[in-house]
Amino acid sequence: MHLTVTSYVLANTAATAGLVVMVAVRKVRRDRRERRHGSNQDHLRAALLSGGDDLDRLFRRAVGRAAYQADLAVVLPRVSSTDPDWIIGRARVHAERTGLARRLRRRLQSRRPAVRGTAAALIGHLRLKDGPALVGPLLRDRDGDVRLAAAGALARFGTGEAASALIEALAAGGMPEERIIERLGHQWATPTILTSLQATGAEAMRLRAPLARALGLAKDGRAEPTLLALLAHGDIEQRVCAARALATCGSDHSRLALQHCLADDSWEVRAQAASSLACLGAVEAVPDLAANLTHRAWWVRANAANALARLGTPGITALEDAAAGDDPYASERASETLALVPPAQRGVA
């Protein structure tokens, strides 16, 4: 019996010691891997910036190893922020020469979502020539993460073909709209979006509001006439989206159109127009904004008051008048907004 109890204790101790060793080994390996990744990323960064021959060796190493491809996906966007075309162009040449590009294309067919998604992301970073055609189908992938990675990769190409693929994905509805709108929200996509906005039919109508939002993100003056037309003739959602977009790319024409919207029947359009006028610094709209402080809809009053607060001295003065006025709703909104105006801004006023 003595022997049995001793053997239990020994077995237990041995098992515990084994587990401790396993944890220690795991830690050592993990530490080593971290160091290797750090050093690999440093080498990649230096080689990409200097354009040395080291790049071939590093890319060849990445051909067969997913971990090194992940390192490249981390380093490329960081180093390419300084001179994207030059650095990416050179990286692309080396990727084609070393076989990395061919490997990435093959990995798009992998059964594992993480492999497909990472390959798509890297193809986007490297902007391989046939990239949009390769990555586009992944917008319909069965895995949500892969679809998002594909959308991000397509946006990096910045071509009309990529924009068309993203708009198709928007129409197909397999992804949350915002994820596509934010990728389309760049000036390279504007011509394609404007063409899509000219289309008619039920599906084209459904896309108008999200595409208007994308134009707002792009801050592209070329979109102003189309957005003004949408503001005038669209349904309420489209008009709100157009009014919001005009806040970023509108000129004097837009200011006038938005000012007219302050008398619109729809409270949603009025509220958005108030905010957009503030973004455009439309001081001439102060009287109309002040008039909206008495509107029945809380959001219109709130947005009008906030817009006045952002329009400098004339707006602050209008708010002070409203705060001292007879209308309790206007007075309440104006008083609260004035209280929330930062002291520095009040000083200027």
Added chain:
Amino acid sequence: MPGALGDAIRIFDLFMIGYFAVLAVIYTALAFVGWRSVEDYVARRPMRDYNWVGRSPLSLPVSILAPAYNEGPVIVPAMRALMASQFVNFEVIVINDGSKDDTLHQLKDGFGLVPASRVPRANLVTKAVRGLWMSPTEPRIVVIDKENGGKADALNVGLRYARNPLVCAIDADTILDPGALSRLVWEFQSSPDTIATGGIVRIVNGSTVVDGRVIEVKTPTSILANIQILEYLRAFLGARVGWSRLRMLMIISGAFGLFRRDAVIEAGGWDTSTVGEDAELVLRLHRTRLEQGKPCRITFFPDPICWTEAPGDLRTLIRQRDRWQRGLIEMLGRHRRMIGNPRYGRLGMIALPYFVIFELFGPVIEVFGYAALLLSIVFGLASPQVIALMFALAVSYGFVLSFLAILMEQRAFRRYPGWRCLGRLVAAAVVENVAYRQVMTIVRARSWWTYRRSAGSWGEMTRAGFGAAPIPATVPSTDGVLLGD
């Protein structure tokens, strides 16, 4: 020794062996599924652009609800740290739940608050709101002062005034990692069916906190705190990840969870009459959606981190665990119709029965098991070898689960990089089996009794607060809840 009693003890011993065997199989399966999930998560990291979600103006905006009760010393730094989140599209609603200390004054001074108003957007019955304040210098912060009504009531007030489609329920004294919100929001943006998601809660004791930010992560010197770190790792990286993968997640920690606002309102908000309002809400969300035939995806994300202070002394820890167990009793009692009901799918047929048998009655069964073991020794009904073997098996299995959690942490996150930290966790894995686990089992079993006596009581939590210095180590002790929480 009468024969009938002896037979009864023998039968109970056999039942206990079977019970532990089944429990071990379930834990092993959950750990396996959890491991696979974490591996999958690690593999997906390179293709996920969390920073993009954090910066994008089109990311779903979040209203962070931070109920505060007597949090005067920590509230301002905690809120300032929240403001430093990498996720840009959010507001913080601090709900002062009738604090007796200077919480409201601290907030007013800290942010230069001025009275403001806001239209409530949900029809939930709550205690009276005394006032609402906003800051001219920090427009993202809203402070609501209300009569004391408990954490759930405070969260409901926050829910009424929240403007954004996502609401994040946190404890006012917790610290969010700067990237935590972006990662949780990712989950909502990649799948529109998601209605709630939770992140991992880690223990800050021992780490260096400066201006509400965790600067250096270290394990504390206190063995009690280290054991809790290990428990959290096991519970979050093993059980929750596993349940989430199996689409049966029933608990999202009250310290850090993100919810779709409309879904919470539709389910009736947080329940003010239970001490386990976080888990109760998740179960009610499941129930409401399943009864309405709506999609219901509730997930757990192993990486977004929320740091919280663990009880530094045994008394506070016992009160906390007692409260958790009472919360479980209330929750399962309230939703007993779902248990074993095929209408609620795998939740009703697998997860809830598991919780009833192993989490609700488990501690009581275990305590009876210890008693039967003692009686077996006293009356000579079982050989010491068999008892030693059972004990050795139970302890070894506990080791394996703990070490698995440490390995998973090392593999995926490596938040505790130093050898010393790892050594402390390993030591905690060994020590916790000696007395801590047994003490905690007794505490949880005792909750059946305290449940009848003090329903709705939270108990006080003594806080050291987050300062520039590491939180001091306190009483050494040990634990018991396997994969619970």
